[in-house]
Amino acid sequence: MNKQDGFDWHYLMEATSILILWSLMGWGIYRLAEGYNTFHIPILIISVFVGYLAADFVSGLVHWLADRYFSPSTPVIGSTFIVPFREHHADPKDITRVDFIQTNGHNSLVTIPVLGTFHILPLESGSWWAVGMFSAVLSLSTWIFLTNQFHKWAHVDETPQWVKPLQKIRLCLGVEVHELHHTYPNDTNYCITSGVLNPLLERVNFWRRMEWLMFKVFNMRPFHDEDLKDHVPLPGK
Numbered sequence: 001m002n003k004q005d006g007f008d009w010h011y012l013m014e015a016t017s018i019l020i021l022w023s024l025m026g027w028g029i030y031r032l033a034e035g036y037n038t039f040h041i042p043i044l045i046i047s048v049f050v051g052y053l054a055a056d057f058v059s060g061l062v063h064w065l066a067d068r069y070f071s072p073s074t075p076v077i078g079s080t081f082i083v084p085f086r087e088h089h090a091d092p093k094d095i096t097r098v099d100f101i102q103t104n105g106h107n108s109l110v111t112i113p114v115l116g117t118f119h120i121l122p123l124e125s126g127s128w129w130a131v132g133m134f135s136a137v138l139s140l141s142t143w144i145f146l147t148n149q150f151h152k153w154a155h156v157d158e159t160p161q162w163v164k165p166l167q168k169i170r171l172c173l174g175v176e177v178h179e180l181h182h183t184y185p186n187d188t189n190y191c192i193t194s195g196v197l198n199p200l201l202e203r204v205n206f207w208r209r210m211e212w213l214m215f216k217v218f219n220m221r222p223f224h225d226e227d228l229k230d231h232v233p234l235p236g237k
């Protein structure tokens, strides 16, 4: 976040990640255009929508895992991944104090291998399954790339005028729905891309059921914000 002594390698890594991801996206669009056929139009529309929903779900799943499981001392993911999510509850405005690269670098980094892998599909052939699968992953990658930016806009003091209508129609995370997550004990409405899935997932009690499943399968109990020491309650409560 802040400049350390000497060259900021982490910042360079974030900036490079964004550029690589944008290159993979641009190359993907070029390859889709190469094999374009009019029958691709409905496939593309459906794929964009599938990617939109999938990204919101993935954002919720990752957010829920980081808020409720593991700890800041967990190897590899602890300091880079768990800490920012936990600190975000203590200081929700922190996300508004970083620049574009710091906001979007990490999501770009994790998206690169996913989109890169799907580039093996034979897009130039124009086959419907390859086009459908790739454009869904391209859509998912784009929404995931935008997730932290959307999250940031839900926290800024002055939302840009042009963003407000996008929040209203759920093209990006709404302020009110995200406020529900930041309402103590911070254990609902985890989706942070568009937030469109939050009402549905809350209605079916999805995250509590997942916590029950995690306990049954992995014997892992969820961390809750009221339990700042070692003891955590049984899941499903």
Ligand SMILES: [Zn+2]
Binding pocket: 063, 067, 085, 088, 089, 181, 186
């Ligand atoms: Zn959270």
Ligand SMILES: [Zn+2]
Binding pocket: 088, 092, 151, 155, 178, 182
């Ligand atoms: Zn937030």
